[in-house]
Amino acid sequence: MVILVEVLRTISYVILIISAGFFLRHLEKTKKQRKLLTFEFTMYIIIQIAFVLFAISLLISIFVN
Numbered sequence: 001m002v003i004l005v006e007v008l009r010t011i012s013y014v015i016l017i018i019s020a021g022f023f024l025r026h027l028e029k030t031k032k033q034r035k036l037l038t039f040e041f042t043m044y045i046i047i048q049i050a051f052v053l054f055a056i057s058l059l060i061s062i063f064v065n
Contacts, residue, residue, distance in 0.1 A: 017054070020047050 027044045030036060036044060 020050065023047065024051075 024044070024047045027036065027040055027047075030040065031044070
């Protein structure tokens with residue numbers, strides 16, 4: 001049962017990362033066409049910070065174990 005939960009959690013992480021990447025690309029294209037709205041700009045910054053934090057946590061987990 002624990003393995004199933006870990007697999008589902010991993011799948012959800014992958015889906016979230018992929019969807020955030022596509023949304024970030026959409027925001028970058030929108031930014032080139034017009035100025036981003038406040039909400040769009042906030043999401044643009046939050047997604048970039050999330051990717052950096054995810055990369056840092058991945059590096060830490062690789063080198064600590």
